[in-house]
C-alpha cells in the first residue's frame with residue numbers, strides 16, 4: 001500500500017500506479033459483474049464489501065498503528081476512483097468508512113482511536129457520518145439533535161437524515177447539540193453504535209442513483225452512551241465535522257472521477273464499434289471533439305483532485321479551498337461527461353441495457369452530498385487563495 005512517506009505535490013509514485021492496477025483488476029473481476037444488478041434491485045453490494053475487505057481495501061485510510069493499511073490520501077483517492085469506475089454505490093464503502101471515522105482520527109481520544117479505528121480496519125463494521133437532519137441540510141449548524149450529560153453518560157435524542165450506509169454500518173459519528181445557546185460552538189461529536197439501545201433506522205430512501213448504497217434516517221431515542229464516547233472536547237463537534245469534510249470532499253471528487261472515467265472508457269469503446277453512414281462513428285470529427293472535451297475535463301478534474309489529496313495528506317492550511325474546489329469541479333465534470341457519454345451511445349445510451357444511464361444518475365449525487373455545489377462555492381469564496 002502506498003504509504004505516508006515521501007509525499008510530493010503532483011507526484012504519483014510507482015506504488016500508487018501499482019495500487020491502481022491491482023484495484024482495477026479486483027474491481028473488474030469482483031465488483032463490476034454485480035453493478036447493474038445492485039442498481040436494478042436497489043440492494044447493498046455485499047459482494048463488493050466482501051471483496052474489498054478480503055483485500056484490505058475497505059478502509060485503507062486507517063493508519064498502520066491502529067491496524068489499518070496506512071494508505072495516504074492519494075492512495076485512498078485511487079482506491080475510491082477505481083471502485084467508482086465500475087460501481088459508484090460500492091465506492092461508498094471505502095469513502096464513507098473514511099467520512100465516518102475521520103472525526104475520530106482528527107479529534108478522538110487515543111482510546112477511541114484504538115477501539116473504533118481498529119474495528120473498522122479489521123472489517124468488524126463500517127462507519128457512517130450523521131450530520132444532516134430533516135430541517136438542517138446546507139445549514140447544518142441548525143441541527144436539533146440533543147445530547148445531554150447525565151452522570152457518566154450522554155443521552156442522545158433526535159433524527160438524522162440521509163445517512164449513507166445507515167443500518168449496514170456498525171458505527172456512527174453523530175453530531176448533536178450540547179449547548180443550544182452557542183449554535184455551532186454548542187455542538188459536540190459522539191460515537192454511537194448500532195447496538196446501542198434506542199438506535200433505529202427509517203425505510204431506505206428511493207433514490208435516483210447510488211441505489212446500492214442504503215440512505216436512511218437514523219433515530220436516536222434516549223440513547224445512553226458512556227461519557228468517553230465524546231469525540232474531542234465538548235463544543236468542538238461542528239468544527240471537527242467541517243474539518244472532516246475538508247478531507248473527505250477530496251474522496252467525493254475521487255468518486256466523481258471514477259464515474260466519469262467509467263463512462264468515458266465505455267463510450268470510447270462503443271464509438272469504435274458502432275457504424276453509421278458506412279463507417280465507425282469514431283471517424284466523425286463531431287464525435288472526436290466530444291471525446292476530446294470529455295477527456296480534457298476529466299484530466300483537469302483529476303489534477304485538481306490529486307493536488308487536493310496532497311494537501312489533505314499534509315494538512316495544508318489552504319485545504320478548505322482546495323477540497324471544495326476539487327469536489328465542485330470534479331462533480332460538475334462528471335455530470336457533463338456522463339451526459340455526453342449517454343449521447344455518444346444514441347438511443348442505446350438511454351436504456352438499461354448499457355451502463356451509461358446508471359453512471360449519469362450516479363454522477364448527480366456527487367454535486368449534492370458533502371455540501372451541494374452551491375455550498376462549495378460559498379466555502380471557496382470564504383477561503384479564496386491568497
Ligand SMILES: Cc1cc2nc3c(=O)[nH]c(=O)nc-3n(C[C@H](O)[C@H](O)[C@H](O)COP(=O)(O)OP(=O)(O)OC[C@H]3O[C@@H](n4cnc5c(N)ncnc54)[C@H](O)[C@@H]3O)c2cc1C
Nearest residue numbers: 129130131132137138162163164215368369370371372374
Ligand atoms: C444520497 C444521499 C446521501 C447522503 N449522505 C449523507 C451522510 O452520510 N451524512 C450526512 O450527514 N448527510 C448526508 N447527505 C445529506 C446531504 O449532505 C444534504 O442533502 C446536502 O447537504 C443538502 O442539504 P438539503 O438536502 O437539506 O438541501 P437544502 O439545504 O435544503 O438545499 C436546497 C437547495 O438550496 C441550495 N442552497 C441552500 N443554501 C444556500 C445558500 N446559502 N446559497 C445558495 N444556495 C443554497 C442548495 O444548494 C440546494 O440546491 C446525503 C444526501 C443524499 C441525497
